[in-house]
Amino acid sequence: MLQTPTSDHQTAGGGDRDELPVLRLAGLKTQFVLEDGVVDAVDGVDLEIGRGETIAVVGESGCGKSMTARSILRLVDRPGKIAGGQVWVPAPPDSEVREPRRRRGLLRRKKDVPVLPDAPDGMVDLVTAEQPTIQAVRGKRIAMVFQEPMTSLSAVHTIGNQIVEAIRLHEPLTKEEARQRAIELLGRVGIPGPEKRIDSYPFELSGGMRQRAMIAMALSCDPELLIADEPTTALDVTTQAQILELLKSLQREFGMAIMLITHDLGVAAQMADRVVVMYLGKVVECGELRSLFAHPKHPYTRALLRSVPALGMRRGARLDPVRGMVPHPYDRPTGCAFHDRCDYFIPGRCEVAEPPMITDDDGHQVRCVLFEEEN
Ligand SMILES: Nc1ncnc2c1ncn2[C@@H]1O[C@H](COP(=O)(O)OP(=O)(O)OP(=O)(O)O)[C@@H](O)[C@H]1O
Ligand SMILES: [Mg+2]
Known part of the structure; x- marks a missing residue:
């Protein structure tokens, strides 16, 4: 079970999916147009996730982590809307697209839509x-x-009926076959007695069990990318550790990529290959886990890292919360949005222009004027 047929490795164009990233975002923008103003919840996010890679998306509350995730799957509810950019994914094989392909993948051209860049092959x-x-x-x-x-x-x-439905939406299995697969999945995510538990309603399960059931549902069709938005936030520390360990082992088993959204840098450190730091809808820093934790560049990342306990810290040592507050979304500061909370603020520069993203030789990216000269 859960084996991918060979045809799954082909894209619609007949190419090899294994050579493509599982996701590439280019200039993704999501806005809420409200009576009092416009909220740029996601403000030009570029990001690529490779096959089997785990990236952690971190940042304070309201910085756009969940909206980025929802935008990827086109799950933004009104009054929110995707206002620009691209979400490129490997084209699904013909056999998986249910309706006639006549119009599949074609651009919906509206009068005011600019010409969009061609999708990568x-x-x-x-x-x-x-x-x-x-x-x-x-x-x-x-x-x-x-x-x-x-x-x-x-x-x-x-939970059983919900998982069965999720499976049958994408796989040509009978109810009984799908139920067997659901039982197997529930067992796989560590739910004891899955043959009985499958007929439970969500309210009959503990928080940790519900989270496991949700992961089982997400894994039901063997995804290439699992987006997990704060999957352990509501759980006690022990259950959190078990769920994270579970995600890791499922990843090894199924070879999927994970986009893990968390405000917890400890969780990011435990799980990620690469870390993406967001502030007010933008990526401000992105790098390999070790490089980013050992040599954080952006003052925001440095402040975030100072705000969490580090291994080897002496008992009673003070933690340093990030100074100030995340600005109200209508009052986005000019220039670098972090400038009014930044310990390295350069008057006349930081509040004037938005710094470009700078990439060093190792691919570590940062959006801060402190690194412009260095570059
Ligand atoms: N339904 C909505 N109406 C208006 N604004 C919204 C709505 N949903 C989200 N936003 C705004 O979009 C921005 C990004 O929100 P998002 O939920 O992505 O934050 P987040 O990083 O996931 O935060 P958290 O860590 O609290 O989950 C916020 O400024 C928020 O106010
Ligand atoms: Mg969120």
């Missing part, structure tokens, strides 16, 4: 793709575990 842009393509990707190729378990688990259906 073998990839399709989910921002402009038609519904059948989006549905072939959502849940099957890219699955998501939400921040609140009850947003993705229905309270009025048993």
Whole structure:
């Protein structure tokens, strides 16, 4: 079970999926246009996730982590909308797109839409793709575990029925076959007595068990990318450690990539190959885990790291919270949005222009004027 047929490794164009990243975001922008103003929840995010890679997306509350994730799967509810950019994913094979392919992947051209960049070979842009393509990707190729378990688990259906439905949406299995697979999955995510538990309603499970059931549902179609939004935030430390360990072992087993959203740098350190730091809708720093933790560049990343306990810290040592508050989304500071909280603020520069992203020879990226000269 859960084996991927050979045809799964082909893109719609016949290319080899294994050579493509599982996700590439280019200038992704998501806005909420409200009566009092516009909130740029995601403000031009570029990001690539390689096959089997784990990236952690970190940042304070409200910096756009969840909206980035929801935008990827086109799950932004009104009044939010994707206002620009591309979400490229490997094009799903023909056999997985349910409706006639006539219009699949074609751009929905509106009068005021600028000419968009061509998708890389073998990839399709989910921002402009038609519904059948989006549905072939959502849940099957890219699955998501939400921040609140009850947003993705229905309270009025048993977890078994929900997992069976998720499986049958994408796989041609009978109810009984899908149920067997669901039992196997529930066992795999560490739910004891899965043959009995499968008929439980979510409210009959503990928080940790619900989280496991949600992960089982997300894994039901063997996704290439699992987006896990704060999957352990509501759990006690022991259960949190078990769920993280579970994700790691499932990743080894299934070879999927993980985009782990967390405000907990300890969790990021434990799990990630690469870390992406977001502030007010933008990526301000991105680098390999070791490099970013050992040599954080952006003053925001440095402040975040000073705010968490470090291994070997002496008992009673003071932690240093990030100075100031995340600004109200309507009052985005000019220039670098972090300048009014920054210990390295350079008057006349930082509040004037938005710094460009600078990439060093090792691929470590930072968006800060302190590194412009160095470059
Ligand atoms: N329904 C909504 N209406 C208006 N603004 C919204 C809505 N949902 C999100 N936002 C705004 O979008 C921005 C990004 O929110 P998002 O949920 O992505 O933050 P986050 O980084 O996931 O935070 P947290 O760590 O608290 O989960 C915030 O400024 C928030 O106010
Ligand atoms: Mg969130």
